[in-house]
Amino acid sequence: MINNKLLKIVLTVLLLSPPVEAIHLISNVTADTRSLSVSQLRRIYTMRQLYWQNGTPIVIYVLPSQAPLHQQFCKDKLALFPYQLDRIWQKLTFSGYGVAPIQVANQQALLQAVKTTKGAIGYVETLSEVKDVNVIQIDD
Amino acid sequence: MLTSFKLMIRPINFSYALQLLCHFCLAFAVSAKEVNHDDLQIHGFVAQGIIDANHSNYINSDTSLSLELTEIGINASYQLNDDFRVAGQAVYLNGGNRYHAGPRIDYLLLQWNAFHSEHWQANFYFGRVKNNHWLYSSTRDIPFARPSIIIPQVVYFDGFRDVAVGGDGAAMKLRYSDDDVGEIDFNFSRGKSAISERQSDVIIGELALGKLDHDLDMQASIYWQPPFSGWRFGLSALDSTFAYQQAEVDNYFDSDFVYQFYTASALYEGELWQFSMELFQQRFVTEGFYFPGFFQDNLGQGYYLQTRYQLTDKLSILARHERFYADKDDKNGSKLKQKSGGRIPSYFAFHHDNMLGISYDLGSNFRLNAEYHWMQGGARLSPIVQPDPIANAQKNWQVWAIQLMYWF
Numbered sequence: 225m226i227n228n229k230l231l232k233i234v235l236t237v238l239l240l241s242p243p244v245e246a247i248h249l250i251s252n253v254t255a256d257t258r259s260l261s262v263s264q265l266r267r268i269y270t271m272r273q274l275y276w277q278n279g280t281p282i283v284i285y286v287l288p289s290q291a292p293l294h295q296q297f298c299k300d301k302l303a304l305f306p307y308q309l310d311r312i313w314q315k316l317t318f319s320g321y322g323v324a325p326i327q328v329a330n331q332q333a334l335l336q337a338v339k340t341t342k343g344a345i346g347y348v349e350t351l352s353e354v355k356d357v358n359v360i361q362i363d364d
Numbered sequence: 365m366l367t368s369f370k371l372m373i374r375p376i377n378f379s380y381a382l383q384l385l386c387h388f389c390l391a392f393a394v395s396a397k398e399v400n401h402d403d404l405q406i407h408g409f410v411a412q413g414i415i416d417a418n419h420s421n422y423i424n425s426d427t428s429l430s431l432e433l434t435e436i437g438i439n440a441s442y443q444l445n446d447d448f449r450v451a452g453q454a455v456y457l458n459g460g461n462r463y464h465a466g467p468r469i470d471y472l473l474l475q476w477n478a479f480h481s482e483h484w485q486a487n488f489y490f491g492r493v494k495n496n497h498w499l500y501s502s503t504r505d506i507p508f509a510r511p512s513i514i515i516p517q518v519v520y521f522d523g524f525r526d527v528a529v530g531g532d533g534a535a536m537k538l539r540y541s542d543d544d545v546g547e548i549d550f551n552f553s554r555g556k557s558a559i560s561e562r563q564s565d566v567i568i569g570e571l572a573l574g575k576l577d578h579d580l581d582m583q584a585s586i587y588w589q590p591p592f593s594g595w596r597f598g599l600s601a602l603d604s605t606f607a608y609q610q611a612e613v614d615n616y617f618d619s620d621f622v623y624q625f626y627t628a629s630a631l632y633e634g635e636l637w638q639f640s641m642e643l644f645q646q647r648f649v650t651e652g653f654y655f656p657g658f659f660q661d662n663l664g665q666g667y668y669l670q671t672r673y674q675l676t677d678k679l680s681i682l683a684r685h686e687r688f689y690a691d692k693d694d695k696n697g698s699k700l701k702q703k704s705g706g707r708i709p710s711y712f713a714f715h716h717d718n719m720l721g722i723s724y725d726l727g728s729n730f731r732l733n734a735e736y737h738w739m740q741g742g743a744r745l746s747p748i749v750q751p752d753p754i755a756n757a758q759k760n761w762q763v764w765a766i767q768l769m770y771w772f
Binding site: 263264267270272273274275281283288289290291303305307308311314315317318319320321322323324326341 | 402405407409437439441443446449451452453470471473475477480482485487489493494496502503506508509537539541542543547592633634635677725727728729
């Protein structure tokens with residue numbers, strides 16, 4: 225049974241979650257691509273394109289599936305629902321047929337991972353403190 | 365003799381293949397240029413539930429409330445270099461009478477990324493590979509990645525679980541995607557499953573004292589998702605053969621079985637609604653077994669329709685309707701009853717299920733599922749070749765289950 229107190233805390237946290245202001249796609253400096261189409265981005269996040277144009281393997285970092293930024297990113301930038309990506313990633317991971325993106329706890333950890341991992345890609349909400357990464361333009 | 369498709373590819377002995385795999389991985393690990401912590405991924409899951417089946421031995425013989433709904437798994441994947449990866453998963457399953465309880469090596473494989481471009485991917489897998497041909501076949505034991513606690517028995521029959529879940533051999537996955545045709549996946553696999561004595565008991569019953577062997581099986585499937593569409597369509601085909609070698613003292617006789625299975629599927633994923641269906645035809649040929657010279661060639665048919673509605677971000681409801689006929693020319697089971705001299709009731713000729721379920725996400729990695737099934741018929745009760753009309757004395761029976769799951 226779900227504890228009522230726990231349920232209230234969860235609901236309160238959800239209601240107090242600030243809305244996502246903007247979403248910026250970033251990559252490690254070793255990725256040579258500065259712009260991607262929505263189709264290319266979908267191929268990357270659905271694990272159908274595994275390498276950058278210069279041959280560097282793509283390493284994807286994501287936030288937990290219920291993080292507002294992740295949910296907004298899926299809907300606005302990929303035109304996918306978060307549960308669709310979960311299905312694809314879980315199927316790959318637990319059937320042995322592939323690997324899924326690496327999940328990190330928060331935006332600071334995601335930014336740090338993209339900065340330091342060769343070929344990494346991720347997303348952030350603000351660019352004000354973002355340094356030493358490429359910002360990727362998404363072409364509609 | 366029974367006929368079946370025969371290909372040139374032969375699977376090798378699994379223990380020998382495992383040794384080869386280990387040598388191969390070691391060689392690559394030693395020669396790897398650098399070890400990156402992102403190359404190693406470890407994931408797992410734990411799920412425990414309670415389940416109850418009335419008027420049936422589906423879960424246990426005394427039809428009591430049961431905790432035999434345990435699923436635990438851990439997997440690891442290591443990228444050896446740009447072209448090769450090794451992965452394996454061990455699971456512990458306890459589903460009561462549905463399949464034998466115990467640990468299993470779910471998959472253990474070497475992946476060769478043979479070709480990749482922006483639009484194409486060609487991958488080959490060697491070792492123990494999972495069945496990836498039906499909508500939920502590769503995630504049937506993964507509590508949070510399947511649609512319900514008990515998945516549609518018409519397709520994912522628990523009694524055939526250990527044979528249908530995968531095998532030792534090889535698989536190929538060819539993927540293509542672009543903005544004009546969308547996404548196309550072609551899968552092919554060839555392999556065989558080692559059937560233990562306990563697994564054999566589930567499939568053919570404890571009165572059969574001989575040895576059941578799975579010969580080679582071949583499976584292929586193709587899936588297509590139109591560009592930017594929520595729909596996905598698929599076709600699959602399976603061809604497999606089994607041989608039973610009678611014991612010196614036995615109730616049954618040397619025999620061959622052929623099992624062929626063809627499916628067509630559709631999946632829709634919208635913001636609030638999801639829909640999936642699989643319809644199939646199966647051919648089940650029995651030569652021998654009950655007595656020398658016995659021959660039976662049945663065409664069975666079935667389908668399920670399933671829909672999920674997302675009530676809130678965390679809460680969804682699920683409804684499903686399933687129908688299965690073991691012999692399409694004997695849907696009401698009158699011939700079955702007549703042929704058995706009245707020993708097997710007519711309702712063992714079919715299996716139907718209507719279910720309602722609810723799913724609540726307690727967090728990004730915690731979920732609670734609950735469901736109720738109104739079952740009808742005994743055609744999806746183990747052992748399939750030895751129906752038990754005493755333990756399953758009623759045509760209508762019910763199952764409910766609640767399961768809590770965590771994954772990482």
